[in-house]
Amino acid sequence: MSKSSLDKPTRHAADHPQQLDTQPRHVQEDQASNKSILQALTSAALVLPGLLAAQAHAADASSGSVNFQYSRYQESKRDLYSVRSDLKPIMVDTLHGSGTFFLTDRMKLSFGYTQDTWSGATPLSSVPFASTAGNSAFTRVLPTGEVVSGASPLATGTVTLDRNLNPLRFDTAGKQLVDPRTVLVLSSASPETRSQGDFRLGYEWDEATLNLGGGLSVENDYESAYGNANGRFDFNQKQTSLKWGAGYTSSRTSAILDHDTLGYVTTLAYADQIKSRDNLRILQGDRRDWTSSLGLTQILSKNTLVDFNLGYTHSRGFMENPYKAVTVIFVDPQTVSPDPGDSIRGNLRAVLEQRPDVRNQLAIGGKLVQYINPLDAALHVAYKFSLDDWGVNSSTFESDWVQPLGNGWTITPRIRYYSQSSADFYHPYIVSDQAFTRIVVDEQGEPQVVTYDPKKLPKHITSDHRLAGYGALSGGVAVNKKLTSGIALEAGFEYYTRASALKLGGSGNSGFADFDYYVANAALRIDMDTINFSQRNPQPRSSKHQHHDHLDHGGGHHIPAGVMFGHMLDKPGDVMVGYRFMYSWQAGDMLHGARKASDIDIVNLACGDSQLCKFSPADMTMRMHMLDIMYAPTRWLNLMLMPQFMDMEMNLRELEGRPPPVPGDHEHKGVPHSTGGVGDTILMSLIKLIDLPGQRLHMGLGFSAPTGETDLKLRRMAKNEGGLFHFDMQLGSGTWDFLPNLTYAGTTHRWHWGAQLYGAKRMESKNESGYRLGDIFQASTWGGIHLTDWLSASVRGVYTHRGRIHGDFNTYNARVGPMDFPVNQGGQYWDIGFGLSAAVPTGKFAGNHFAFEWLQPIRDDVNGFQLERKGALSATWHYSF
Amino acid sequence: MKKCSSVFTSLFLLGVITILSGCSSVAPWERGVLAKPQMALDPHPLQSGVRMHNYGSREGGAGTNAEGGGGGCGCY
Numbered sequence: 001m002s003k004s005s006l007d008k009p010t011r012h013a014a015d016h017p018q019q020l021d022t023q024p025r026h027v028q029e030d031q032a033s034n035k036s037i038l039q040a041l042t043s044a045a046l047v048l049p050g051l052l053a054a055q056a057h058a059a060d061a062s063s064g065s066v067n068f069q070y071s072r073y074q075e076s077k078r079d080l081y082s083v084r085s086d087l088k089p090i091m092v093d094t095l096h097g098s099g100t101f102f103l104t105d106r107m108k109l110s111f112g113y114t115q116d117t118w119s120g121a122t123p124l125s126s127v128p129f130a131s132t133a134g135n136s137a138f139t140r141v142l143p144t145g146e147v148v149s150g151a152s153p154l155a156t157g158t159v160t161l162d163r164n165l166n167p168l169r170f171d172t173a174g175k176q177l178v179d180p181r182t183v184l185v186l187s188s189a190s191p192e193t194r195s196q197g198d199f200r201l202g203y204e205w206d207e208a209t210l211n212l213g214g215g216l217s218v219e220n221d222y223e224s225a226y227g228n229a230n231g232r233f234d235f236n237q238k239q240t241s242l243k244w245g246a247g248y249t250s251s252r253t254s255a256i257l258d259h260d261t262l263g264y265v266t267t268l269a270y271a272d273q274i275k276s277r278d279n280l281r282i283l284q285g286d287r288r289d290w291t292s293s294l295g296l297t298q299i300l301s302k303n304t305l306v307d308f309n310l311g312y313t314h315s316r317g318f319m320e321n322p323y324k325a326v327t328v329i330f331v332d333p334q335t336v337s338p339d340p341g342d343s344i345r346g347n348l349r350a351v352l353e354q355r356p357d358v359r360n361q362l363a364i365g366g367k368l369v370q371y372i373n374p375l376d377a378a379l380h381v382a383y384k385f386s387l388d389d390w391g392v393n394s395s396t397f398e399s400d401w402v403q404p405l406g407n408g409w410t411i412t413p414r415i416r417y418y419s420q421s422s423a424d425f426y427h428p429y430i431v432s433d434q435a436f437t438r439i440v441v442d443e444q445g446e447p448q449v450v451t452y453d454p455k456k457l458p459k460h461i462t463s464d465h466r467l468a469g470y471g472a473l474s475g476g477v478a479v480n481k482k483l484t485s486g487i488a489l490e491a492g493f494e495y496y497t498r499a500s501a502l503k504l505g506g507s508g509n510s511g512f513a514d515f516d517y518y519v520a521n522a523a524l525r526i527d528m529d530t531i532n533f534s535q536r537n538p539q540p541r542s543s544k545h546q547h548h549d550h551l552d553h554g555g556g557h558h559i560p561a562g563v564m565f566g567h568m569l570d571k572p573g574d575v576m577v578g579y580r581f582m583y584s585w586q587a588g589d590m591l592h593g594a595r596k597a598s599d600i601d602i603v604n605l606a607c608g609d610s611q612l613c614k615f616s617p618a619d620m621t622m623r624m625h626m627l628d629i630m631y632a633p634t635r636w637l638n639l640m641l642m643p644q645f646m647d648m649e650m651n652l653r654e655l656e657g658r659p660p661p662v663p664g665d666h667e668h669k670g671v672p673h674s675t676g677g678v679g680d681t682i683l684m685s686l687i688k689l690i691d692l693p694g695q696r697l698h699m700g701l702g703f704s705a706p707t708g709e710t711d712l713k714l715r716r717m718a719k720n721e722g723g724l725f726h727f728d729m730q731l732g733s734g735t736w737d738f739l740p741n742l743t744y745a746g747t748t749h750r751w752h753w754g755a756q757l758y759g760a761k762r763m764e765s766k767n768e769s770g771y772r773l774g775d776i777f778q779a780s781t782w783g784g785i786h787l788t789d790w791l792s793a794s795v796r797g798v799y800t801h802r803g804r805i806h807g808d809f810n811t812y813n814a815r816v817g818p819m820d821f822p823v824n825q826g827g828q829y830w831d832i833g834f835g836l837s838a839a840v841p842t843g844k845f846a847g848n849h850f851a852f853e854w855l856q857p858i859r860d861d862v863n864g865f866q867l868e869r870k871g872a873l874s875a876t877w878h879y880s881f
Numbered sequence: 882m883k884k885c886s887s888v889f890t891s892l893f894l895l896g897v898i899t900i901l902s903g904c905s906s907v908a909p910w911e912r913g914v915l916a917k918p919q920m921a922l923d924p925h926p927l928q929s930g931v932r933m934h935n936y937g938s939r940e941g942g943a944g945t946n947a948e949g950g951g952g953g954c955g956c957y
């Protein structure tokens with residue numbers, strides 16, 4: 001293993017110039033004095049490819065590395081003038097994980113996974129503020145007695161116009177005033193989750209590289225598959241590099257047209273593309289994008305380099321945003337009075353936006369990187385210009401100052417200015433000289449309703465403010481800390497303000513759409529090459545790992561994947577970084593106790609004494625991603641930090657025999673309910689109690705911090721509150737929880753076995769939403785066999801007792817089914833788990849451990865009425881050093 | 882559009898030629914500074930990924946890094 005690390009060519013370092021100063025691979029410990037010279041020479045010879053590899057491709061951050069990143073995007077509230085919106089602004093939580101592994105000395109494979117969940121209010125259209133459409137303020141009393149006030153979107157209405165078609169407002173004295181203001185019509189959305197997976201295979205020659213990649217992005221209403229190729233040629237003694245790239249993306253929109261707005265939005269132009277399925281109307285469209293890029297990087301001097309890039313994109317197909325409408329003010333010529341002093345009455349209607357089916361975009365950019373010698377800093381200055389055949393021209397100025405501070409710290413302040421011109425077909429709203437509908441008497445003398453002539457409207461039209469003219473100014477800072485062990489931490493913050501008035505060369509006239517946002521991100525990067533190197537000195541790595549695998553860990557790496565807190569690190573200073581994925585699936589029958597429940601029983605019994613159930617869950621899936629960071633300050637104590645990221649999805653079905661819907665009630669059905677975001681964060685300490693050869697007992701004392709939200713709400717439809725999501729769909733417990741556990745593990749050359757007791761005790765009487773989850777007790781025991789020196793299999797029996805929920809929602813929840821009642825929570829569960837675990841003992845991937853376990857339910861005995869469980873998967877990766 | 886493209890391509894090539902002809906040779910052993918992490922073309926690739934995604938879903942202008950794909954609908 002140490003051999004292969006030594007054999008690894010220095011070329012890899014070039015891929016990651018950040019690491020060059022810590023990667024003098026050919027330097028032996030006793031040559032420490034020569035280290036910096038060798039390092040400088042190695043760096044120098046390799047610099048150019050390294051510089052070029054750092055393209056904005058997060059999955060390829062470095063060689064032999066694993067990265068995790070979390071980011072939060074949060075928008076400000078939109079200005080609706082006199083109306084105060086109670087809708088939460090857009091928020092996006094994003095989790096990203098990626099890994100790069102060298103398959104051979106010249107070939108590397110990268111994987112990336114990104115998941116984001118967004119929710120919040122988005123603009124549907126924009127209307128004259130003086131019209132009766134817009135956002136209507138309301139106050140209403142919920143069934144719980146709570147009073148809510150807010151704004152409800154109104155996409156249709158009427159407006160009075162003057163003879164120049166300016167909207168008119170009447171002041172308190174009844175006098176007509178021109179009111180040129182436009183306002184956004186905001187509608188809310190329930191959370192939605194998108195997942196994206198991608199890969200990249202790269203090959204390096206001495207003076208060229210080639211990368212082939214592809215990926216898939218999936219969300220409820222949009223799927224996108226893509227492939228790309230790019231490469232680089234170095235010449236002129238590697239002072240000059242030519243880069244090229246090409247890509248193809250195929251995307252499909254399948255937008256479920258909103259029940260809530262469907263009645264108010266005219267979809268005439270898309271009649272052929274709208275399909276009906278399960279009472280839903282789905283707008284479908286395909287889109288294809290071809291991209292190409294050409295670039296050049298040139299070393300100008302020992303302190304300066306420049307980079308030029310040219311990008312061209314050709315797009316074809318459905319490029320509309322299916323949730324955006326345009327307000328058309330229909331003025332019926334027959335109602336316009338001949339008196340020029342009279343005002344005109346307009347009928348406001350919303351029609352789905354229409355964009356051209358073809359778009360060609362060209363962008364050209366340049367960047368200068370200048371070393372500032374006295375401060376050891378680097379100044380990055382970039383400019384980009386883009387233009388397209390929709391009329392959107394943009395300019396971007398950007399500047400970063402990268403300032404190393406010593407001790408592995410770097411701080412980077414940055415500033416960016418962006419300006420774009422409006423698309424040719426962007427209008428906040430338009431006026432059409434025809435009636436929306438009129439009555440015509442046909443040849444038989446029958447009156448017929450005739451709708452407007454779409455041909456009289458512009459062929460292409462949008463009110464999406466992203467295609468308006470505006471400017472944006474943003475500034476931020478990034479802080480990096482490189483730890484000596486090959487781990488780097490990164491945190492960043494950026495504040496962005498969009499303002500119509502900031503547009504280059506004058507106002508963009510879209511000030512009503514101005515907003516601000518901030519983005520905060522935190523990342524962890526693990527560079528295995530650096531770790532491998534630092535571990536070769538002072539002691540050979542291989543012996544250390546053997547030690548880990550078989551004795552010190554008490555078979556720790558063979559513990560089934562579903563067991564948490566199951567093994568300990570042994571040497572003071574040891575670090576382990578891991579990732580845990582858990583998936584659980586519920587589907588099938590509804591259970592009452594341990595038996596199948598009939599629909600009629602659910603309707604009558606599962607929703608309390610005073611109410612009948614309408615829906616029951618049809619299936620539910622939960623996915624959890626957990627980062628697992630472990631550190632051993634002493635031989636007997638380990639500290640763990642485990643942040644979690646979750647997403648859930650639940651489909652409902654209507655119960656047979658349910659009470660009929662209340663007229664005017666908007667029920668959330670047909671569309672899956674989904675939530676996602678940051679879950680609770682676990683802080684754990686593990687204490688070694690008994691440590692005999694081949695056997696170990698340790699105790700865990702820890703806490704779960706309530707970082708997951710418990711007040712997620714379904715969107716409001718019309719004026720009907722969606723209310724809080726079901727208990728199981730909230731992201732955390734909402735309380736500080738105590739998590740004690742005790743683990744015994746043993747191993748011989750051939751067998752391994754163990755047992756664990758685990759508990760969760762809620763330490764607060766209720767969370768912010770008024771309830772607390774039941775306590776948990778779990779006992780499990782397992783046995784396994786080492787199939788080879790690197791692979792083992794295990795079988796595990798698990799018993800879980802989970803208490804019912806105490807308290808109840810303290811705010812409105814729709815109470816549509818069993819999942820909304822505290823008595824239908826908790827129970828006793830028996831499972832059997834089948835697991836495989838693999839530890840890479842030698843070679844360049846030594847130190848990596850993978851484990852999988854499928855947990856198959858044997859028996860459920862639930863409190864009240866609950867959906868049957870189908871199984872759960874745990875998969876873990878960890879790397880210790 | 883086509884006319885514009887050719888104008889820009891010519892400008893781009895002109896710029897490139899000017900720079901290439903103007904630059905002095907930097908020997909491999911003189912590139913120590915250029916290898917420093919702060920001199921990388923993108924010193925924060927992970928964060929750049931997030932920023933580009935946000936700009937891409939909030940702005941109408943095109944990017945030069947056209948090799949990508951993915952990123953989703955951004956339909957909000």
